[in-house]
Amino acid sequence: MRYLGKGQRWVAQHGRWWGFGLIPALIALVLYAAVLTVLAIWSGDIAAWATPFADGWDEPWRGLLRGVFVGLLFAGGLMLSVLTFTAVTLLIGDPFYESLSEKVEESEGHCPPSPDRPLWQEIWIALRDSVHVLLRAAGFGILLFVLGFVPFIGQTVIPAIGFCVSGFFLAVELTSVAMQRREIPVRERLRLLRGRKALAVGFGTPIVLLFLIPFVAVVLMPGAVAGATLLVRDLVPGPDEPSGPAPGEAAAGPDQTAAPYGQPGAPGGFGPPPAPYPPNQGHPQAPRYPHQQSGPGSSAARPPAGW
Incomplete structure (x- = not known):
């Protein structure tokens, strides 16, 4: 949550960039x-179409069922909107x-x-990555929608x-801007944030709750992007950046060296980068990451058993 506050404080100190970031939102x-207005207008008709088996039910059961369906439908639409x-x-x-960013x-x-890419290619990569993330989110959304019908637990x-x-x-979406600059692919971003669930959920969930308030999403969006950028800087420090712990975490001990993600040898999977491959040994060229580290699909980047 501290990153969200730091991001809002940054845009408050740079008012021109806050106004600049309001335009897309x-x-x-x-x-x-x-x-959402169209969904609210047609939700009753959608509920009647989706529950034809209730046409012969007596009141208040038919109205109660379809009322619950309308409520869940609109709540699902609102969650999908967020x-x-x-x-x-x-x-x-x-x-x-x-x-x-x-x-x-x-600053x-x-x-x-x-990366030296044309604008259309940047937009295509952003669209492709967003679809990848949203498909995963949709799977969870469908499961939670079904579980919402379970009495008491569902409510x-x-x-x-x-x-x-x-x-x-x-949090995955907001950090994508800074992650793309570091040429970290979307699967590696998901793997990285899955290993730091408390950090990702602690940053993203307050934003979700605040975004439920009308118009707040527009006001907070520039600061959310700034906060996500600051989070990525601490999570994946560059070669010229200090690699200190994230807020709320203990600093590394005298024999521990904080380093970019995905490296073995220290608490939390952090440690010095591996030595490069010796020449002419038939090994593939290392991928373009900010540090000498393994890329997606390699044994060092693969999560440990039981993750």
Whole structure:
């Protein structure tokens, strides 16, 4: 949660960039408001179409069933809106948030160079990665929707779990801008944040709850991107950046060296980078990561058994 506060404080101190970051969120807000309005108008007809077996039921049971269906349908649409709002806003505002994120990193003393790709390719990569994340989130959403019909648990425990799941995937989306600059592929991002679930959920879930308040998502979006950038800087430090612990974590001991993710040899899977392959041994060239480290699919990047 401290990263969210640091991000909002950064944009408060740089008002021009806060206004700059509002533009994509305002456009997305208008689109989502129109879609949710249509859903609210047609929700009764959708409930009647989806429950034809209840046409012969007596009142109040038919009305109660369809009322619950309408409530779950709208709640699901609202949850989907929260999950996809960030992805759509980031897609619309890719050039905006890329500039904002770069400015945050420059103000902190070091900004990794952006990949030399044309704008259309950047947008295509962002769209492809967002679809990959949203498909995973949709699987959880369907499961939680079904469990929502379970008496008592469906109205208490399941919504709480749903907010945490939404918060995790929202953190994945928000950190994508800074992660893409470091050329970390989407599967590696998911693997990295799965290994730090408390950090990802603690950052994303408060944003999900705040985004439920009308118009707050628009106001907080620039600061959320700034906070996610600061989180990535601590999670995946560059060669010229200090590799200190994240807020709330103990500092490394005298015999422990904090290092980029995915490296064995220290608590939490952190340690010095492995030695490069000797020449002419038939090994493949190491992937382009900010450090000498293993990429997706390698044994060092693969999560340990039972993860």
